[in-house]
Amino acid sequence: MNSEGNSYFCTTVQGLEYFLVQEIKEKLQVEQVECKNGNVLFSTGSDVDSLHSLKSAERLLIKVDHRCVKFPNGRGKCRKKIKQITESISTWEKSLQVWKHFQERQNNIEDECSVEAESCNSGETCNNDDVWRKRENDSEHLDKRMRTETSDSDVAMDAHSGKSIERGGMLKDDDENQHLSMETSEIDKLSYNNTATENVRFRITCKCVGKAKKYHSPQEFAICMGTCLARKFGWQIDVRKPQLEILVFVTPTDFLIGFPTTHDYLSKRSYIKKTGMRSTIAWCMCQLAELQSGHLLLDPMCASGIIVLEALKSCKKVYCIGCDHHSRQLEQAALNIQYASMNETMQLMQTDAKGIPLKMNSVDRVICDLPFGLHHNTHIDIKQFYLSFLGEVTRVVKSNGRAVLLTSAVMVDYLIKVMTGEKSRLWRVVSAEHQNKDITDKDEEAVVEMCPSVACWIKVETHFLKVGLASAYICVFRKK
């Protein structure tokens, strides 16, 4: 890579851009970071490993081109424009060289891993991230929750799911077909005189965002651009097993093209075997908790333990307790902890979050992904659950301790009001709804007794997120 640096961009969960910008600035010492339509753009001379250490990024891409373009609405005109742009981009080959550099590093890591794995088998100690990365290839796919989220975006992005392309990757039903089949074999490779770029098998995935989605078909963009590239460089379209993935983002005003540096998402952590909530969100929540060495962290509903794992990776000398009332979830968490060799600083307990078996004022931090209420029978049930749960959180957290809670857009107001003290009005509403009668001061006192001093928190900050179709908030509180 050249010393001035290369241009990149990262994708992330909508709402985490702020964290990603901060992380890029701090970790890579980059001053100029631009946030555009949910993508975070920057230039750096940082090495592959530093770039791949970004924790709040879903994907890292080598930026091929970014320009302001307003595509015409007519099909023919639009095609013409795409061809014109594809032809005029001068950075295809340079970007491919950068991409190859990333692939080489990845191959080296895998080689190193094989050696490490062999020495592990022969009894030598080994426990590094590279080995995890290798082992990850064997790990099972994303769980149901993740799968739903990922497939949502893939459906939107997969420009090749249209019937214009056959499984083998050839164009069909399209007048471009003739050009493609003929010209991929007789590309003017010589004019580019670059054997290094020969035989690249590629696929284009296009995502049209906002109004662009209404007027332009991602398939059309992908086919048109793919044909141009095949003709220009001799690269071969391969929809099923491409070496190179080309991602294209089209908004009403912008056109952004990139090569992802890895096949898997960066957010698919090498040290996590059983997936759960998005690791990028968990990592950001850990940053907001301001974890310090020696802290005791509790996740009262840990499921597969993603939050605690991210916490342990962010701050090595944190002690963690993960609770869940489901034994199956705890089994997943146990597998993860063993896989990441975190057994010594981590303990799991099967318990109900409404009765946490820990002493008063014993915990420094609580980080938790709260149920959104989808599995509760009524809205009252979920509110009652929050009251009891938050009462327990308040009891176990020390003064000045922090709680970082992820909740749904529906529950966020309620959560903040309970935590910060508008208890009188709220609890009346909750109890009245529940019992179908007005409650007296005495009833209210009884509720207060059940959840002693929940309302002793100061709201520090909130962050809006959009995960798939769900809107959520991360809320940060400090106990008075």
Ligand SMILES: C[S@@+](CC[C@H](N)C(=O)[O-])C[C@H]1O[C@@H](n2cnc3c(N)ncnc32)[C@H](O)[C@@H]1O
């Ligand atoms: C929203 S998920 C948490 C996801 C988690 N942060 C992860 O890493 O995947 C909800 C989890 O809370 C657990 N849970 C729900 N109600 C609970 C309760 N009353 N006590 C303990 N755990 C509970 C469920 O078993 C489930 O594993």
